[in-house]
Each structure stands twice: as structure tokens, then as C-alpha cells.
Amino acid sequence: MNVPLRTVRVNLESRSYDIEIGSGLLDAIGQRVRQIREVTHAVIISDSNLKEYAKQVEHSFSTAEVRCSRFEVPAGERSKSVDQASALWDQLLKAGTDRKSIVVAVGGGVVGDLAGFIAASFTRGLDFVQVPTSLLAHVDSSVGGKVGINLAGAKNMVGHFWQPIHVAIDMCVLETLPERDYRSGLAEVVKYGVILDADFFRFLENNVAKIKERDPETLAEIIRQSCRLKAYVVENDERETTGLRAILNYGHTFAHAFETVCGYGELMHGEAVSIGMLCASRLAESMGRISAEDTKRQTDLLASLGLPIDVPPSGHDQLIAAMQKDKKVEHGRLRFILPTKIGHVELVSDVEENLVRAAMKHDD
Amino acid sequence: MNVPLRTVRVNLESRSYDIEIGSGLLDAIGQRVRQIREVTHAVIISDSNLKEYAKQVEHSFSTAEVRCSRFEVPAGERSKSVDQASALWDQLLKAGTDRKSIVVAVGGGVVGDLAGFIAASFTRGLDFVQVPTSLLAHVDSSVGGKVGINLAGAKNMVGHFWQPIHVAIDMCVLETLPERDYRSGLAEVVKYGVILDADFFRFLENNVAKIKERDPETLAEIIRQSCRLKAYVVENDERETTGLRAILNYGHTFAHAFETVCGYGELMHGEAVSIGMLCASRLAESMGRISAEDTKRQTDLLASLGLPIDVPPSGHDQLIAAMQKDKKVEHGRLRFILPTKIGHVELVSDVEENLVRAAMKHDD
Incomplete structure (x- = not known):
């Protein structure tokens, strides 16, 4: 695979950084980071499924004459725990990590979130670099600093x-990504089209075949567009104070309820987002805010990409209860990000529960 | 006690805040915070020695119609642990703490550091208020956001x-502060004079008797001046990037070595700083950087305030080894903040070890 390098700049004053999308970036990461800042010690954090990528990154830093400490956590959401963070803090201390060290996260969302948390707190904050290894992490969790x-x-x-100082998206990792993980990432890609960019949504509709066969050029382009759209949101609402960042939660109030009620793992995050x-x-x-045609375009695109579109068979009472526990709920009133057309969404408060229940029945 | 309210503004753009110094602030804190921002839920964190102050603060918030959750950690440095932080995170969650809640730290340095850490991390950052209850916390740890x-x-x-949104220094707490804690705080006060302000140092020299008898007006003034000087440093080097903030470590490289070698608790922090x-x-x-007269003025002032001035009987090899483990040491080379006159200090790198040893022998 050989795709030309694409760069998306995230403009956040002194916290600005580049997202680079291309091929062969894992092997070049050591030199690349040294162009950004002086570095003599890199702490590489990955999970048990990603040993090979982590070693590749370690080799790249070693070749660039950077001392490396490599740590591995068990794969899976359970590693995002206080206990795992505590163990890593101790490991960093023993490895002689100081304020000039950098943290490099090699993995999906779990590793990025955990390693970033460690970076944000050790010696009151270390620079960190994201090397995301799943499509979902490429287009979502590695960008934006959460x-x-x-x-x-x-x-x-x-x-x-806590913003990274650099994000390196090596397209090569997508070649071996399992099909279900790949499709799960595509749900978030479709989301960007619905919430912000009708042209991008149309681009996806027109390129379903190429997307399904993982055409590198097409993929690089949709990753670039997704990162660009996420960067726009983060630039205008870095710390969730203006409300804009909430639009990224389109479909997520439903999705979190499905994930909670079905149990994490049953449904992958992107699958839940697709249905949500x-x-x-x-x-x-049902509230007269969007045309049936625009819903149908979403259904058709998601289905054609192989994503699930039917609500899992769970009790609606349980699902509503789960939604009311959502972090974003205020005083138990249900709030949703709802589209008015492809390319535009709005925050709608105080939604009637019976409409929410009806929306979970899909009888096309 | 009734002293007029003094205010020191800490200017840090969107993170600016006021330090208020006065009497009766504990009883007024609920109303005062409500003037700064809307608040419906306050999480009050204190330690087992400060139950009365914590209850006073709780009562003030309750009277201001703010729901309160009050948590207590064991008194002492050992509470600044991962385990204690983890327990508090769980307690905040159970108490229904959300992004609009505030954290109120009622205590000395340990409580302020721990509660601030919890505030900085729960739901990605909560506003917090410092209500320091020791002189050391008044003039040092409660200001500056570490x-x-x-x-x-x-x-x-x-x-x-992580900067507080407000600091309330109620002078009344000094009436019951144990003598040794009180003197320990005075060491940091003297430090501000040496590092930044010769006039302030002279003010201290001229008011020893009033300071020793804890004259409220004199005390309020030295707290205001200390906070003003610390604010100046923090405003110009909030995140320790320019090097300025390092001047606050005057005496601290020696002090940390004394504390480590003598065991924490044997020597109070301020006592160690006095000797340091x-x-x-x-x-x-010994390096020809300051006159013997200026050293003598420091010795005389500290001694007259009842602070220790003699190096504790510890092996110099142990003390040097402890200094070399200091976070601020780079590549094992000893660096010190050294004065050139009362009111001015400089960072000096690569100091010869034999001079450091000689400086720890006090044979006046």
C-alpha cells in the first residue's frame, strides 16, 4: 500500500497539532516526532493484541536514538480502570520517566484513552502521541483530546x-483489521456526514463498493474528511462549553442504552451507533423535523456498508431507564441530537418518552 | 477578630481568580461562591482533624441552598495516595456529582492537593474552591494550581x-493553629522576602513581635503580600515552562533532603525550609554570590521567629544522595536557587559537591 500523505491541522492555539494520514507511518514515527520536539525517552503503551505494532513503533524510536520503555495492558475495555492506571504510573516511575519523556499510545480507543490519561497526569502532564490502530480510533477517539x-x-x-502533540494514522493497519471492527468504524464515518456535511454523505453513498473493498485511496480520503470534521468541532468547543461538541453524540444516547442493556461486547460500539x-x-x-427520505438515505447507506439497522430485542422500559442515566441527561429529561436534513443536526430537549419508544420500533 | 477584607487577584486569562483574606469567611463561603457562579451541589473534602471547619463550610453552603456532600480523609501526607483518590472518585459518583458540581477543599496542603486532584479529573474537570486552614496553605499550597x-x-x-476558581483565607483559623504549624508557615513567608521583595523582608524584620503574638492586622498583611508575590510568579510561569516558578524552590533542595533523610514528620516542612x-x-x-551580612539577616530573622537554623545531625553522603534524586535534578548535576542579595535569587547549575557539603556545616 502506498497512499500520498494527507495532513489535517487541529488549531488550538498552543495546543495545535497535525493529524497525518498515510502509509508507512509506523516505521517513521520516531524520526517524525523528533522533528516536532527534542525527545530522549518514549513510553510506549499498547495492548496484548497489538504487540507487533508496538514493537514496530519501539524499533522506529530506537532507530531514531530515543530510549524506549514499552508497556502492555490486557486488550479490552476493562483496562480503562483505576487499577491499571495505578500500575502504569508505578511502571513509568520505575522506568525513569521525567517531564521531558513522551507517551506514545499504540492502539484503539481503550489504549488511547488510558495512555492519554496517564500522560495528562504523570509529573503534571507529559506530551503524548496517538498512533491509532483501528478505523474507529482513526476517525474518532484519537482526535480531540478526550x-x-x-x-x-x-x-x-x-x-x-489533554490534546496529543501529534496523531499518526498509518493506513497499513487497516489491511488486517477484522471485518466487524472495520464496519464498526464506518458507522462513525457516516455520522460525520449526517451531522455536518451533506457532500461527504453523498461521497460515501457513491463509493460504497470501494469502501467495502477497503480501497486505500478512498479510505484515506474518508479518514481525512472525518478528521477534518471532528477537528472543526473540537476547535470550536474544545472543552464542551459551547454545546457544539454535543453534535458528535448523534445516535449515541440510543447507542449507549443498547450497549448497556445488551451488555458491552454483544454489540460493538459502531454497530450500536448505526442503530442509534x-x-x-x-x-x-415523528416530530416533523426531517423527511422520511433523509432517514431512508441513512438506513440504505448503513445497510449497504453491512451495518446493523434493527433495534436489538430488548425491553423498552430498560432502554428508557438506561437513557435516563446518561451523563448528558439533565434532571431526568431526555435530550437528543436530532437531524433536520442530511448535514445538519440540533439539540432537542424535553423529548416525549412515547415518541422515543415509538422510534425504537422499526416496522419498515 | 475582625480584619478588613483584602483581595489578591491571580490573572490567568480565563482561569483568573481572587484570593480573599479576611475574617468570618468560613461562614460566608456559600453565598460568596454563589456570587461567582451558579451552584447547586458542593462536594466538601476535608480531613479527620478539621471536622468542625468542614461542618462550618457545609452549613454555609446549605444556608445558601446548595446541596452538600461532605467527605473526610485521614489527616496526614499518606492520604495523598492513589487509593484515597480512587475511594473519593467512587464517593463522588455515588453522591450524584456531575459537571456542574463544585469541589471545596477545607484543609492544609494535603487536603488541597488531593481535593484539587479529584476536581481536576472527575468528569474531566470540576471547578474547585480552596479554603486553606493552615498558614502554610494560606501562603503557599492553596495558590497557584498545583x-x-x-x-x-x-x-x-x-x-x-488546575487553578481554583476562588481561595478564601479565613484568618480566624490561625487563632487555634498549633504553634509549631504556625512557625512552619512563617518560613515560607520569609522565603518570599528573600526571593522577590527586600521591602517585605524588612517589614518582617520590623514586626517580629507582632508576628509572634499573631496580631491579626500584621498577619493579614503578610498573607496578602505572600499571596501577591506567589501570584506574580504563577502569572508569569503557570506551568513551569519559563523557569521563573523554580525560584519558589529556594531552600527546598536542601529541605527535601532533610525531610527524606530525617523521615517525614520528624521535621516539619517549614522547619526544613528554614534550615535549607x-x-x-x-x-x-562560598561562591561569592552574596554577602555574609545578607545571610546573617536571614539567620537572625528565622531564629527570632522561633524557626530552627541548624542542620539536623545526618550523614552528608545520605543528604547529597537524596538531593541527587530530586525531581528538578538533571543528569545528576546539582542545581540550586541561590540568592545574590535579599530580594533576588538565581538558578545556578553544576554546583560543586564539596561546596554543598561545606554549606551544610554551620559553625558560626
Whole structure:
């Protein structure tokens, strides 16, 4: 694979950085980071499924004459815990990590969130670099600076806004990404089209075949567009104070409920988001906010990409209860990000529960 | 006690805040914070020795119609641990803490550092208020935004720069502060004079009797001046990037070595700083950087305030080894903040070890 390098700049004053998308970046990361800042010690954090990528990154830094310490956590969401963070802090200390060291996260969302949390806190903050290895991490979690860990029963409850100094997206990792993980990432890609960019949505509709066969050039382009759109949101609402960043949660209130009620792992995050977006669009339709045609375009695109579109068979009472526990709910009133057309969404408060229930019934 | 309210503004753009120094502030804190921002839920964190102050603060918030959750940690440095932070995170979650809640730290340096660490991380950052209850916290730890916890064998290794939104210094708490704690705080006060302000140093020399009898008006003035000087440093080097903030460490390289070798608790922090400043000044003298007269003025002032001035009987080899483990040491070379006159200090690198040893012998 050989795709030309694409760069997306995230403009956040002194915290600005580049997202680079290309091929062969894993092997070049050591030299690349040395162009950004002086570095003599890199702490590489990855998970048990990604040993080879982590070693590749380690080799790249070693070749660039940077001392490396490499740590591995068990793969899976359970590693985003206080215990794992505590173990890593101790490991960093023993490895002689100081304020000039950098943290390099090699992995998907779990590793990025956890390693970023460690970077944000060790010696009051270390520079860190994201090397995301899944499509979902490419287009979502590696960009924007949200890092954190879970408490029992509460995802991402402890964390920070801590921007990376660089994001390196090596397209090569997509060649071996399992099909289900790949499709899961595509749901977030479709989301960007719905919430912000009708042209991009149309581009996806027109390139379904190439996307499904993982055409590198097409993929690089949709990753670039997704990162560009996420960067726009983050630039205008870095710390979730203006409300703009909430639009990234399109489909997510439903999705989190599906994930909670079905149990994490049953449904992958992107799968839950796929179904959740369609529920949100049907909900908007029932409120007269969007046309049936625009819901159908979403359903058709998601289905053609191989994503699930039907609500899992769970009790609606349980799902509604789960939604009311969402971090974004205020005083128990249901709020949703709802589309008015492809390319535009709005925050809608005080949505009637019976409409929410009806939107979860899909009887096309 | 009734002293007029004094205010020191800390100018840090969107993170600016006021330090208020006066009497009766504990009883007024609820209303005062409500003037700064809307608040419906306050999480009050204090330690087992400060139950009465914490209840007073709780009552003030309750009277201002703010829901309160009050948590207590064991008194002492050991509470600045991952385990204690983890327990507090869980307690905050159970108490229904959300992004609009505030954290109120009622205590000395340990409580302020720990509660600030919790505030900096829960739901990616909560507003927090410092209500310091010791002189040392009044003039040092409650101002400037350094928060954190310890790892085994490494103080403050995990933490953040997280500014409070308000600091309320109620002079009344000084009436019951134990004599040794009170004197310990005075060492940091003297430090501000040496590093930045000869006039302030002279003010202290001229008011020893009033300081010793804890005259409220004199005390309020030295707290205001100390906060003003610390604010100046923090405003110009919030995140320790320009080097200015390092001047606050005058005497501290020696002091940390005394604390480590003598065991924490044997020597109070301010006591160690008192001796450490005199070692640093003698070291500067031996390098021809400061006059013997200026060292003598420091010795006389500290002694007259009842602070220890003699190096504790410890092996110099042990003390030198401890200094070399200091976070601020680079590549094992000893660096010190050394005075050139009362009111001015400089960072001096690569100091010869034999001079450091000689400075720890006090044979006046």
C-alpha cells in the first residue's frame, strides 16, 4: 500500500497539532516526532493484541536514538480502570520517566484513552502521541483530546481534556483489521456526514463498493474528511462549553442504552451507533423535523456498508431507564441530537418518552 | 477578630481568580461562591482533624441552598495516595456529582492537593474552591494550581496544574493553629522576602513581635503580600515552562533532603525550609554570590521567629544522595536557587559537591 500523505491541522492555539494520514507511518514515527520536539525517552503503551505494532513503533524510536520503555495492558475495555492506571504510573516511575519523556499510545480507543490519561497526569502532564490502530480510533477517539478511565458502572467518569502533540494514522493497519471492527468504524464515518456535511454523505453513498473493498485511496480520503470534521468541532468547543461538541453524540444516547442493556461486547460500539442514528432520525421524523427520505438515505447507506439497522430485542422500559442515566441527561429529561436534513443536526430537549419508544420500533 | 477584607487577584486569562483574606469567611463561603457562579451541589473534602471547619463550610453552603456532600480523609501526607483518590472518585459518583458540581477543599496542603486532584479529573474537570486552614496553605499550597498525589517514594508525581476558581483565607483559623504549624508557615513567608521583595523582608524584620503574638492586622498583611508575590510568579510561569516558578524552590533542595533523610514528620516542612534556605545562602556566600551580612539577616530573622537554623545531625553522603534524586535534578548535576542579595535569587547549575557539603556545616 502506498497512499500520498494527507495532513489535517487541529488549531488550538498552543495546543495545535497535525493529524497525518498515510502509509508507512509506523516505521517513521520516531524520526517524525523528533522533528516536532527534542525527545530522549518514549513510553510506549499498547495492548496484548497489538504487540507487533508496538514493537514496530519501539524499533522506529530506537532507530531514531530515543530510549524506549514499552508497556502492555490486557486488550479490552476493562483496562480503562483505576487499577491499571495505578500500575502504569508505578511502571513509568520505575522506568525513569521525567517531564521531558513522551507517551506514545499504540492502539484503539481503550489504549488511547488510558495512555492519554496517564500522560495528562504523570509529573503534571507529559506530551503524548496517538498512533491509532483501528478505523474507529482513526476517525474518532484519537482526535480531540478526550482521555480517561472508567469507574464501576460509569464510563469515562474520570479524565481530562489533554490534546496529543501529534496523531499518526498509518493506513497499513487497516489491511488486517477484522471485518466487524472495520464496519464498526464506518458507522462513525457516516455520522460525520449526517451531522455536518451533506457532500461527504453523498461521497460515501457513491463509493460504497470501494469502501467495502477497503480501497486505500478512498479510505484515506474518508479518514481525512472525518478528521477534518471532528477537528472543526473540537476547535470550536474544545472543552464542551459551547454545546457544539454535543453534535458528535448523534445516535449515541440510543447507542449507549443498547450497549448497556445488551451488555458491552454483544454489540460493538459502531454497530450500536448505526442503530442509534436511525432511531434518532425516526424520532426526528415523528416530530416533523426531517423527511422520511433523509432517514431512508441513512438506513440504505448503513445497510449497504453491512451495518446493523434493527433495534436489538430488548425491553423498552430498560432502554428508557438506561437513557435516563446518561451523563448528558439533565434532571431526568431526555435530550437528543436530532437531524433536520442530511448535514445538519440540533439539540432537542424535553423529548416525549412515547415518541422515543415509538422510534425504537422499526416496522419498515 | 475582625480584619478588613483584602483581595489578591491571580490573572490567568480565563482561569483568573481572587484570593480573599479576611475574617468570618468560613461562614460566608456559600453565598460568596454563589456570587461567582451558579451552584447547586458542593462536594466538601476535608480531613479527620478539621471536622468542625468542614461542618462550618457545609452549613454555609446549605444556608445558601446548595446541596452538600461532605467527605473526610485521614489527616496526614499518606492520604495523598492513589487509593484515597480512587475511594473519593467512587464517593463522588455515588453522591450524584456531575459537571456542574463544585469541589471545596477545607484543609492544609494535603487536603488541597488531593481535593484539587479529584476536581481536576472527575468528569474531566470540576471547578474547585480552596479554603486553606493552615498558614502554610494560606501562603503557599492553596495558590497557584498545583494539585496531585504521591506514588510510593515519589511525592507529587501524579497531578495537574488546575487553578481554583476562588481561595478564601479565613484568618480566624490561625487563632487555634498549633504553634509549631504556625512557625512552619512563617518560613515560607520569609522565603518570599528573600526571593522577590527586600521591602517585605524588612517589614518582617520590623514586626517580629507582632508576628509572634499573631496580631491579626500584621498577619493579614503578610498573607496578602505572600499571596501577591506567589501570584506574580504563577502569572508569569503557570506551568513551569519559563523557569521563573523554580525560584519558589529556594531552600527546598536542601529541605527535601532533610525531610527524606530525617523521615517525614520528624521535621516539619517549614522547619526544613528554614534550615535549607540558610544552607543555600551559605552556599551562595562560598561562591561569592552574596554577602555574609545578607545571610546573617536571614539567620537572625528565622531564629527570632522561633524557626530552627541548624542542620539536623545526618550523614552528608545520605543528604547529597537524596538531593541527587530530586525531581528538578538533571543528569545528576546539582542545581540550586541561590540568592545574590535579599530580594533576588538565581538558578545556578553544576554546583560543586564539596561546596554543598561545606554549606551544610554551620559553625558560626
